[in-house]
Amino acid sequence: MPLLSAKLLTRLSNLTLRSRRRAAGVRVGSRKSQRRGQSQEFADHRPYVAGDDLRFLDWHLYGRLDTLWVKLFEEQEDRTVQVLIDSSASMEGEKLEYARKVAAALGFVALTGTDRVTVAALSDKLDAYSPPRRGRSQAPALFSTLEAIQPGGVTDLTKALAGYPRQRGAGIGLLFTDFMYDEDPDTVLRRLVARGMELHVFQILSPVDIRPAVEGDLTLIDAETGEEMIVTVDDDVLDRFEKSVRAWCEVVAQSCSRLGVGYSRVVTNMPVEDFVMRELRETGLVT
Amino acid sequence: MSFLAPFGLLLGGLSVPLIALYFLKLRRRKVTLPSLLLWHQFQKSQQLATPFQRFRRNLLLLLQLLLLLLLTLALAQPFFESDARPGQSVVIVIDSSASMLATDAEPTRIDAAKAHARTIVDKLSNTDEAMVVVAGPRTEVRQGFTRDRGEAKSAIDAIEAIPAQGSLREGLMLALSMARSRPGVELVVLSDGSGEDLTTVPTGGVNVRYVQVGRSADNSGILALDLRRSPVSELDRQLFVTVQNFGRQEQEGAVGVYLDNKLVGMRNEKLPPDEPVSLVFELSGAASGELRVELEADSDYLKADDVAFAVISETTQRKVLLVGGDALTARVLAADPRVKLSLAKASEVDAEACADFDATVFMGPVPSGMEGQHYAVLGPHPGSPVRFGEEVRAPAVLGWRRTHPLARFVEWESVLLSRAQKVTDPGSLAPIVESDYGPIVLAGEQKGGRVVQLGFDPRHSDILLRVAWPVTVLNAVGWLTEGIPGAEGARGMATGSPFTRRVAEGTTDADVSVKGPEGAVAVSVNDGLLRVRDTTAVGIYEVQSGAVRTKFAANLVSNRESRIAPRGGLGLADGNAAALSGADKIGRREIWRELLMLALLFLMAEWWAWNRRKVA
Known part of the structure; x- marks a missing residue:
């Protein structure tokens, strides 16, 4: 079964991945670069300094003001969209599947918009990596890479990121994780932000994470670590647990906000199409 | 617990x-x-x-x-x-005699007994069975063995005390026979006891428990009522009323006599404890109608015996034949204006001749074939309805049935006898006067006819010298002719006993109606004999048979029922029925079944x- 339906792909073709800030790219692309460049779109003037290309001198302005000004143009560059997927054991199942689909959708949008797309699966190491691809024709390869990601291992993003190659030019980072690890979310986020990317975090939770359908005297087993925990659960305990999960999600959201990182929380029982076409459009990540 | x-x-x-x-x-x-x-x-x-x-x-x-x-x-x-013993069934005997109407328990003894019986039923376990027996004027099983508590309680609720003399003995016998039919049955008797001797009641190993109902003995009642022609004047009548205080304290009593609801006599008397007081009221000889006697005493818990009724009818003479009688007896009978006397010798009469008379008095041999007729045999003569044995010397009177019409107003203990014949077979007759050698006066019915038999020759005693003789003779004739129309004495009949009367041949139930003090009463006519069984209320009963209307009175007048002091125990032969108050605990109620269910x-x-x- 394909990751995305043809109908959704058609709808995604009309979308573009929006950046909240400019970033330097490698090749000329369809994104506005930090650099003033050679496109047709006038951006600004600046005083001439020795060495500037004389072709960009504004002669009309020289005639009126008798000073030399150089015309600056918007330079449109491509960007690297870095898809980072947490592939630890805690993501196994519907969360990883959900991450694959949202990543595929956004990757497709990026490829359609002439951006380069890399994919990395991270647990406590770099589980999978696909070098930058460009062009819509690379979409099937992107999907295959996503489908090939296998869950397993514990989460240690700091360690995994060490093996993840830096991409040329800052781009957009899309991190898919459940944040189910001991490490402070701030630490991981800071590392990624430090790479100069414009980061957007997708916190993917399953209903089981928020309110597991269990009751009674239980031994809970951690799918990642195999660790056991003895609890007695009833409705009241579940109510309080759900409340604490929501509080913890707020902490993650606040960390993102503090670091200027985009944040979207999604529970896997929401259809992917709804999430991409409605939720993400509302947040402005895609238009 | x-x-x-x-x-x-x-x-x-x-x-x-x-x-x-x-x-x-x-x-x-x-x-x-x-x-x-x-x-x-x-x-x-x-x-x-x-x-x-x-x-x-x-x-x-x-x-x-x-x-x-x-x-x-x-x-x-x-x-x-608990009161009830679970795991075993119980036969509840409730006394419904007149004394249970006493109000020394709240509201009456019968109500207290019923409440206690309901409690016993309530405490039975689901596997136990209860039977309800009523011991009163009529003994009957009101409810056979049942596990349905509602059914048992309904039967208990339906029980009413009747102002009539009851027999606890009969009720006990019936209940014991039922209880013996299955093992492990307990008998609970809810009663105030009875004047009857219960020592001969065989319990047959059945556990009998007696729950005493009532506490007080305070009661005064009318014990006897009779109307006689005045010995002084033929025109006047005398009303004899005997009242007694059965309590332990002297009481003030007021006796009022009403004829057709008009006060015709009133007397205030001190009533000493446990001593009968006889009162005589003079009435006009022409008086007729309904007579009511009321007694009011200070402390009186039983009302049923405080009123007595009588019907004074127009005097009609009864035909009496005296056979072989002596002059004194003939004079006595002739002196009674109610009696039309004929005299005959023993050799001249046969049973057929006697049939023309309302009653025959024999002072000599009795002809054969007298069965079905009313007659008295004043001595141990040949042809008597009882069999006599040897002659006994100087028998002493031990006791007599004071309430029987034959023994009224006669103090038999003062009569001296020199000889008498010992009765070996009383037949269907019951003893009225007992001596140390057996009965000396007997009375009863023989094939529908009433019979009086003396076991001694009056000439062999001093009775002929006493007023007891004319009184006895008149008592005998009065009792023999009691059922004859127009011949009723003023004294009514006992409540609860059936009233019978000969009616014209061909009369059916539809022709007859009876109205009692509490409304219409069931009546039956069979072979010319009218029978009213339901005479359970004290008062006047009116019988309408075609155009003929007659009245009779029913009164409690029972020494046994008026003596309301509750007995401490039943006094059964094996003595296992001591009195228990309602608060006594005797059984135990196990609750393990309920716990297991829970x-x-x-x-x-x-x-x-x-x-x-x-x-x-």
Whole structure:
């Protein structure tokens, strides 16, 4: 079964991945670069300094003001969209599947918009990596890479990121994780932000994470670590647990906000199409 | 609450390992979650795993501990003391005689007895059976053995005391015969006791329990009522009223006499305890109608015996034949204006000739074929309806039935006898006067005819010299001719006894109606004999048979019922029926069945809770 339906792909073709800030790219692309460049779109003037290309001198302005000004143009560059997927054991199942689909959708949008797309699966190491691809024709390869990601291992993003190659030019980072690890979310986020990317975090939770359908005297087993925990659960305990999960999600959201990182929380029982076409459009990540 | 098997409580010790097992929780369900990170955080904040936290809402453990508690209790066989003995059936005998109408219990003795009976039924276990027997003027099984408590209580509720003399003895005999029909049946008698001698009642090993109802002896009542022609004047009549205070304190009593609701006589008397007081009221000889005598006393718990009725009818003479009589007896009978006397010699009469008379008095041999006729044999003569044995010398009178019409106004203990014939076979006659050699005066019915028999020749006693003789002769004739129209004495009949009257041939039930003090009364006519059985109310009864209307009165006048002092015990032969007050506890009520039922419910609840948890 394909990751995305043809109908959704058609709808995604009309979308573009929006950046909240400019970033330097490698090749000329369809994104506005930090650099003033050679496109047709006038951006600004600046005083001439020795060495500037004389072709960009504004002669009309020289005639009126008798000073030399150089015309600056918007330079449109491509960007690297870095898809980072947490592939630890805690993501196994519907969360990883959900991450694959949202990543595929956004990757497709990026490829359609002439951006380069890399994919990395991270647990406590770099589980999978696909070098930058460009062009819509690379979409099937992107999907295959996503489908090939296998869950397993514990989460240690700091360690995994060490093996993840830096991409040329800052781009957009899309991190898919459940944040189910001991490490402070701030630490991981800071590392990624430090790479100069414009980061957007997708916190993917399953209903089981928020309110597991269990009751009674239980031994809970951690799918990642195999660790056991003895609890007695009833409705009241579940109510309080759900409340604490929501509080913890707020902490993650606040960390993102503090670091200027985009944040979207999604529970896997929401259809992917709804999430991409409605939720993400509302947040402005895609238009 | 006590325990039959207190060692059973040791089972409760299992609660320790039960709780221990919960601590160890050997069978804890394993659930794999994506990550326990959040659970760890939650645990730290909530102290989720405190040792006793899991017990707080552990419905299963709670139910199991309750189940264990119930099983432990059931095994220890707890019981409560109670009035009823569970595990065995009970025959409840309720006395419904007149004395049970006494108001010294709230509101009456019969109500108190019924309430107690209901309590006994309520305390029976589900497997026990109850039977309800009424011992009163009529003895009957009101409810056969039943496990339906509602049915038993309905039968109890329907019981009413009747102002008539009852027989506890008969009720006991009936109940005992029922109780003996199955093992382990207990007999509970709810009564104020009875004047009857119950020592000869065979209990046959049945456990008899007597619950005494009532507490006071305070009662005064009318014991006898009679109307006689005045010995002074043919035109006047005398009303004899005997009242008695059965209490232990002297009472002031007022006796009023009403003729057709008009006061015709009033007397205030001091009534000494336990001593009959005879009062005589002079009435006009022409008086006729309904006579009512009322007694009012200070402390009087029984009202049924405070009023007595009589019907004074127009005098009609009765034809009496005296056969072989002496001059004195002939004079006595001739002096009674109610009597039209004929005299004959013994050799001249036969049974057929006697049939023309309302009554025949023999003072010599009795012809054969007298059965069915009313007659008196004043001496141990040949042809008597009883068999005589040897002659006995100087028999002494031991006692007599004071309430029998034959013995009224006669003090038999002062009569001296020189000789008498010992009665060997009384036939259908019952003794009226008893001597140390057996009965000397007998009376009864023989094939529908009334018979009086003297066991001694009056000439062999001093009775002929006493006023007792004319009184006895007139008593005998009066009793023999009691059922003859127009011949009733003023004295009424006893409540509860059937009233009979000859009516014209061909009369059917539809031609006859009877109206009692409390409305219409059932009546039956068979072979020309009218019979009113339901004479249970004190008062005047009016019988309408075609165009003929007659009245009769029914009164309690019972020494036994007026003596309302409750007996301490029944005095049964084997003496196992001592009185118990309502508060006495005798049986024990085990509740292990109820506990087991409850345990079963808890088991079902636990099963439900277990399944519910498994589904979750």
